[in-house]
Amino acid sequence: xxxxTLRRLVYTLITMFAVASILFVLFRMLPGEPTxxxxxxxxxAAVQERMKEAFGLNEPLWKQYFIxxxxxxTLEWGRSFVSAQEVTDILSYRFWNTLLLMAAGMCLTLxxxxxxxxxMAWRRNSALDIGGTVVGLVFQATPPFITGLLLLIxxxxxxxxxxTGGMYPPGQRPDGLFDLLMMPAFWERIVLPTITVGAYYxxxxxxxMRDSMLEVLxxxxxxxxxxxxxxxxxxxxxxxxxxxxxxxxxxSGIMIGFAVGGQVVVESLFSWPGMGxxxxxxxxxxxxxxxxxxxxxxxMLVISLNFFTxxxxxxxxxxxxxxxxxxx
Amino acid sequence: xxxxxxxxxxxxxxxxxxxxxxxxxxxxxxxxGFRLIVVFLVIAxxxxxxxxxxxxxxxxxxxxxxxxxxxxxxxxxxxxxHLGYDLFSQLVLAAxxxxxIGAVSGIISILIGANIxxxxxxYGGKVDEVLMxxxxxxxxxxxxxxxxxxxxLFGRKLEFVILAIVLIIWRTxxxxxxxxxxxxxxxxFILAAKARGASDLRIIYRHILPNxxxxxxxxxxxxxxxxxxxxxxxxxLGFGDGETISWGGMLYELWLSGKTRVAWWWFAAPSICxxxxxxxxxxxxRAYEEVANPRLRKR
Numbered sequence: 001x002x003x004x005t006l007r008r009l010v011y012t013l014i015t016m017f018a019v020a021s022i023l024f025v026l027f028r029m030l031p032g033e034p035t036x037x038x039x040x041x042x043x044x045a046a047v048q049e050r051m052k053e054a055f056g057l058n059e060p061l062w063k064q065y066f067i068x069x070x071x072x073x074t075l076e077w078g079r080s081f082v083s084a085q086e087v088t089d090i091l092s093y094r095f096w097n098t099l100l101l102m103a104a105g106m107c108l109t110l111x112x113x114x115x116x117x118x119x120m121a122w123r124r125n126s127a128l129d130i131g132g133t134v135v136g137l138v139f140q141a142t143p144p145f146i147t148g149l150l151l152l153i154x155x156x157x158x159x160x161x162x163x164t165g166g167m168y169p170p171g172q173r174p175d176g177l178f179d180l181l182m183m184p185a186f187w188e189r190i191v192l193p194t195i196t197v198g199a200y201y202x203x204x205x206x207x208x209m210r211d212s213m214l215e216v217l218x219x220x221x222x223x224x225x226x227x228x229x230x231x232x233x234x235x236x237x238x239x240x241x242x243x244x245x246x247x248x249x250x251x252s253g254i255m256i257g258f259a260v261g262g263q264v265v266v267e268s269l270f271s272w273p274g275m276g277x278x279x280x281x282x283x284x285x286x287x288x289x290x291x292x293x294x295x296x297x298x299x300m301l302v303i304s305l306n307f308f309t310x311x312x313x314x315x316x317x318x319x320x321x322x323x324x325x326x327x328x
Numbered sequence: 329x330x331x332x333x334x335x336x337x338x339x340x341x342x343x344x345x346x347x348x349x350x351x352x353x354x355x356x357x358x359x360x361g362f363r364l365i366v367v368f369l370v371i372a373x374x375x376x377x378x379x380x381x382x383x384x385x386x387x388x389x390x391x392x393x394x395x396x397x398x399x400x401x402x403x404x405x406x407x408x409x410h411l412g413y414d415l416f417s418q419l420v421l422a423a424x425x426x427x428x429i430g431a432v433s434g435i436i437s438i439l440i441g442a443n444i445x446x447x448x449x450x451y452g453g454k455v456d457e458v459l460m461x462x463x464x465x466x467x468x469x470x471x472x473x474x475x476x477x478x479x480x481l482f483g484r485k486l487e488f489v490i491l492a493i494v495l496i497i498w499r500t501x502x503x504x505x506x507x508x509x510x511x512x513x514x515x516x517f518i519l520a521a522k523a524r525g526a527s528d529l530r531i532i533y534r535h536i537l538p539n540x541x542x543x544x545x546x547x548x549x550x551x552x553x554x555x556x557x558x559x560x561x562x563x564x565l566g567f568g569d570g571e572t573i574s575w576g577g578m579l580y581e582l583w584l585s586g587k588t589r590v591a592w593w594w595f596a597a598p599s600i601c602x603x604x605x606x607x608x609x610x611x612x613x614r615a616y617e618e619v620a621n622p623r624l625r626k627r
Contacts (some may be wrong), residue, residue, distance in 0.1 A: 011464060014461065016468070019469060020467060022465075026478070033442050069365040093491060100354070121496045137607065137611065137614065138603070145556045145560075145565075146579075146602060146603060257467070261471040261473055264473055265561050265564070279476060283476045283479075283565060284480070294473070298470040299473075
């Protein structure tokens with residue numbers, strides 16, 4: 001177990017390093033001035049020169065690469081072209097907002113999805129089972145921006161039940177997480193983006209839970225439990241669902257990793273001040289230090305999630321090596 | 329001799345098509361899905377002849393009035409945009425873009441994914457290690473952000489959208505096909521082929537490939553569906569090809585115009601098409617899933 005964890009940790013670090021290197025290459029392939037990605041052309045010449053020095057842009061490419069890696073590790077991620085703020089400062093605020101929304105969306109997805117999956121398998125071929133499968137597949141086929149737009153048009157624009165976006169009303173910036181969580185206006189605003197995220201991903205835990213439940217339900221010990229005269233509820237939850245949960249655990253980790261990338265759409269649609277929205281805004285305005293930093297941060301989040309999934313899965317079921325199926 | 333080989337090959341191919349037809353027909357959902365896909369393909373093929381206007385042509389109604397933000401009517405079956413573009417024409421022409429992107433990136437990515445999965449699974453050892461670490465790296469890439477970065481750096485071009493999709497999307501098919509290959513390569517008939525002295529390539533492509541084919545087709549369908557969703561999402565965020573009309577791009581223009589509150593028809597047409605097409609693909613893939621994964625079959 002420890003051996004496996006260490007090996008995974010090394011792989012994870014290699015992956016992070018590789019992603020950072022790919023990003024370096026991409027930004028250096030940029031047409032035009034090589035300094036463009038860290039130094040705003042709008043700054044005056046003396047400042048530009050000083051920054052070139054700081055980022056080692058007068059050095060040969062291989063040296064620049066090492067300076068880039070060193071800056072990554074020491075959290076010298078540059079400043080925004082637009083607001084001149086430190087990229088790390090911007091990200092440290094945005095990071096939690098993204099995490100908050102993702103946590104809400106994934107809780108909804110997992111709780112509802114697993115619950116429905118259990119009931120669907122238990123009542124196989126019932127209207128709920130067949131209907132649930134079809135609805136799940138349709139949700140899976142609906143890109144989040146369409147679900148989000150639909151919710152906005154119907155529930156916000158037409159019926160006016162929910163605010164159209166943001167995380168809190170303009171001008172009422174809360175101090176700290178606790179303050180934010182105590183705001184009713186925040187809870188009003190998190191509903192639609194949460195449903196949007198949840199709807200797209202729900203079919204994954206639901207259908208996988210259903211399928212692995214069906215497999216477990218076919219095994220002898222379930223027959224035995226039933227024969228012992230245990231209540232159906234007990235057999236369903238304590239015996240079958242518990243054993244079927246394993247498959248969902250792995251897929252969930254990978255799903256959450258994929259959902260990180262999907263944040264981009266939901267946050268842009270609902271003006272949620274997270275990293276996804278920042279990614280779109282900075283890329284559209286060619287604010288390269290922010291775009292690069294945000295991409296790295298999102299990638300680190302995905303990579304760490306993959307690492308924890310691997311470890312958790314190995315802990316839960318040491319027999320099996322990790323494979324991801326049925327997701328992207 | 330040659331003729332008999334050819335006829336035997338033709339016979340196998342026909343059997344193959346019959347088999348796929350049977351799989352698709354076996355399930356009511358995939359039957360509907362398959363028909364819808366055919367309809368979309370026909371529309372895409374004849375798009376320039378079906379569409380009455382250019383996608384970005386300002387249209388006037390029969391009284392000579394500028395047709396801006398018209399709801400659906402006999403004259404403009406799906407309505408018009410605020411700049412007076414005919415949405416029906418845009419929708420029909422965009423079908424082509426979407427299907428081409430879906431098909432091209434879906435097919436290229438499954439070719440890459442299948443080959444990497446087969447080779448990694450068959451050879452094992454160092455080869456497997458290297459290829460799987462490569463796959464791990466791609467699993468660390470957030471998909472949409474990667475496309476956004478690529479497009480922001482190199483420009484809003486169709487090629488870059490396809491390239492970005494292909495570069496990432498093969499990862500899942502590679503992992504899944506590798507796992508399947510590993511389980512197949514230990515079976516008797518593979519060991520027998522080895523004992524006969526069959527070459528590695530022959531074993532991989534003649535003996536293992538046919539056995540992973542249902543899985544491969546399943547992931548081909550998934551890859552196409554994911555490509556379409558991804559392209560639409562990227563276009564909606566303004567990171568699609570700026571010069572080709574696409575369904576996601578139509579919704580991007582709606583969002584930019586600020587008319588989302590009023591122009592429900594502008595939202596409805598492209599959204600319904602995206603959902604219908606992807607749902608059809610998912611339905612068809614579900615039929616293949618039952619073949620690839622027999623425990624899903626109805627007992």
